Amino acid sequence: MNPETLVAVNVGLPVVSALAALLLNDKRIRTAIVSLSALVLISSSVLLYQAGGIVFSPGHVYEQAVVVLDFTLLLYFLYAGAKAKSLPVIGLGLAQIIPAAYFEFVVKGTHVQNIILVDNLSILLTLIINVVGSIVIIYALSYMEEHEHHLKMKKSTQNKFFFFMILLLAAMNGMVYSNSLYWLYFFWEVTTLCCYELIRHDGTDEAKKNSVLALWMGLVGGVGFVGAMFLGYNQVHSIALTDLMAVPEAMGLAFALMALAAFTKAAQFPWQGWLLGAMVAPTPVSALLHSSTMVNAGIYMLLRIAPAIQGTNLSYIIALGGALTFAMTAFLAIRQTVSKKILAYSTIGNLGLIVLCIGINTALSNTAAVALLTFHSVAKGLLFMSAGVVENKIGSRNVEDWEGLMDMLPLTTTVLIAGMVSMFLPPFGMLLSKWVAVDAVASSPLYIGLPLVLLVILGSAATTFYYAKWIGYMTVMPLGLEKKKDEELEGPYKLSMIGLLALNVVISVGVAFVINKLVIPAISSAYPIVVSTTGLTVDLGFTSFPVLALWGGIVAVFLIGSRLAGSKGGKVAAPYLGGSNVPGDYTKYRSTAGGEFDLSVSGIFLNASLDEASLEKIALYIGVLISVALILVEVI
């Protein structure tokens, strides 16, 4: 299959499927549409990997279509802003539509010779978007049924929901193939649209408010792109990325604006508010936005321009922004009790780590960044999906209510724990990536590296803290209050969770293969190769990652441990309460006055030491400083 067709399929098929899902609001038809699209998209991504890169331009009719759609979209944003009486949305919308109109109709600068450019980076992103994205949308089939059942909705709005979910895949695919800044900007804004619509899907006041927040933050990015287009055209009479990157010295401010857009999309400080607010949306939205699509757009943007900003102050500020985001979100996560908030902070933190690596901008650090991106997308998708199942089944988002999950939802809890463990422990891929990140930071020149090192260290320690804490919550097995197993998982749930878990394990065992075949090719056109693999071992020159030995160790430890536990057995004893257990009842104890009290334990949130409000304020100020610095460093 030739690459042009595959590109068309990747961008066009989701549009068709989305429209079909919108118009045909029937559960079985929807399942068929989603399953079919998933199969086609995953296959076409793999075929694209095999076919390799390409550069071409689709016909002129497509360029005109994009212009029409873009202005329709911007007008819709203005309408949405007016409806919500949101000054930022209206202001930012006008700040885009007027210059864009001028650019299109007066300057007539939006035509580009080679609009579509598919290289190894695009191919990797395509795989991530389509594989993880499709799995999440399959998951959404079951989730939305339960969700609407919980909300006792009379008329299903799932057609609208799936329309935007599937459309998001089209937009993301389109974005990673766009060489024309105008097309990239258009697809970027489509993702903003999907984000806006999906966050407000449930229609509550909170949802509407948070969707507007996501909208104007996204529009900031859009303004950045419009500015970059003007600057690019002014200097090199073109808005093709390849042309802009050919003259990096002149394009500093344009790149800074694009970096700013990336920061808003990847929810780096101070733009993290929208992602945290997006948690009100149904879980598949969080899984899609935070694992495989939206946030990856920001990372993709930074990866694209990275080769052109090597060694610049801009690159360093990007690194600093990422490091600060990583460290601060780790501490803020310790204070959270809502499961999805913890995951949100974790996402922003990991993105910060990736941004840090891109900012350091060496071959090693960018290898780490791409590896982190890949593994994070899979693991995060897994975590959100399983957290969503737990939420639906127990009806609570508060992690303190997650006692006894092991008994009630064994499969889901195991998936959750596996996902969490894969985020920060060997031999999973995330650990390798983090480890390479530490290596990369440590091997930069000291005055650059040291502050970043400090932030990474503090962030890592805090990350271990809240992840270990959260694993603790899930594994509490309250004697006497054993919950009965209540895990009826429908097909889509099982398929998506087990499928993604299997993928997680496969890419972790085969991390060397992933690095060799996917990660390194994505950056090797612009950077030398410094990571090599022998068999299953990953070699970084100054150290190596013995994958087989580690996996062997893990499996051996758990096998032997289970055998030993099985052979020794043992009667279950009441917890030690100084002898005050009420006889025959594990859940109560007797007080000195003779009454019976329920035994309860609760977590550690460091309330006295970490004041959430002031931490957030500090984070906001520092974030604003970083964003301002991004622009100033290229203006001065």
Place this chain on the structure above:
Amino acid sequence: MNPVSTLIAVTLALVTPIIGGLLAGVDRKLTARMQERMGPPLVQPFYDVLKLWGKEPMIANRMQPVLAFGYLGFALVAAGLVTFQQDLLLILFVMGMADLCLTTAAVSVKSPYSYLGGRREFLAMLSYEPVILMVDIAIFLVTGSFTVAGIYAYGKPLAMVLPLALIALQFVLVIEMKKSPYDISGSSHAHQELVRGVFTEFSGYTMALVELGHWAKMATTLMIFSLFWAPNPVIGAAISLGMFFITLVVDNIYPRLTWQNMLKTTWSVGFVLVLINVAALVLGGII
């Protein structure tokens, strides 16, 4: 690696619990002598573990024994990574897995002592992780490698270049060995904190496994400290045994302090000491 050295590495790793047990015996004997008593025989810890193994099995929940073995198992894997001269960060992360098994086992029981002990153990990990990470990075900056093999290849003794890091690691050793002033998550034998803190709900063979795991971790940690004089293993051993002895003295002098103190002191003194060391090396042109 040839078969002989592989065999030696594997054996050394598997023998760490026994080394740790003997060290624990020395610990109790020396502590007793410091308190003007006789103290138990040197092999007492092994009697303890054997006795525990022979107790009637009693578990808190079905995950606990698996996780207790996990603690021992991952400690042994970490020991193996050291004897096979692998990456220091990786060793740190695997030891973190062992700790995670212990804390999860503790927190999985709805018992206030165990749960609270587990929470305090998280705080202990939060305290010492940055110090160890920073020391690992300092070692990288000096030797150009993160691996144990790299330390050997460097040739010169690390203690000459990173003396302050050793002092910082002393803090880490005190916390890891659960000795005063930082035995907040569960103290070593004769002391009680939160009854037995993170160890409260273990009994019989699960407690035996945890003890063995603790010994393995202790021995592995001291093996890593002995790398600070890699050219001469005798001096290296003397350094780690010296730090071990200092821990015992500190334990007998100091009362137990709060977790806030542990966090603050370890970060502001331990972590900063390593930074000062690195800064000095930069200014001196060594890195």
Place this chain on the structure above:
Amino acid sequence: MSLIQKARLKSLWVMHYDCGSCNGCDIEILAALTPKFDVERFGIVNIGDPKQADVLLVTGPANHRNKEVLTNLFDQMPAPKLVMAIGTCACSGGIFHNCANVLGGIDKVIPVDVYIPGCAVRPEAIIDGVVLALNKLAGVAPVDDEEEA
């Protein structure tokens, strides 16, 4: 005897519980742990957690309030375990034996292996009692002083 059996004799972990004692016997127990008498050289450690203890040292008489606690602690100890009643109150109720709330000695609630009378018990007597307990664990018959003399 097997290795584990030998280990049991060399490592006796103690859990101390005060039923209703005036604390006189408790102080003497603590004294036994101090450097002057140093029972740690026999491997005895005051472990405080019934799940890890071999011996339950009880002082004071059993009464209606603490019988539940005593049973609870005893049940949480895994076998093999021993109970030592320290002091006259624990043995038989002592001078409180006919009080309204007192049930009598702790053998009214849990099975006792070794009785150590005294008010308050001397640390030497406690150590003697420990030797008796060890002999019981080893399956050796208790030494009868009067027969020897």
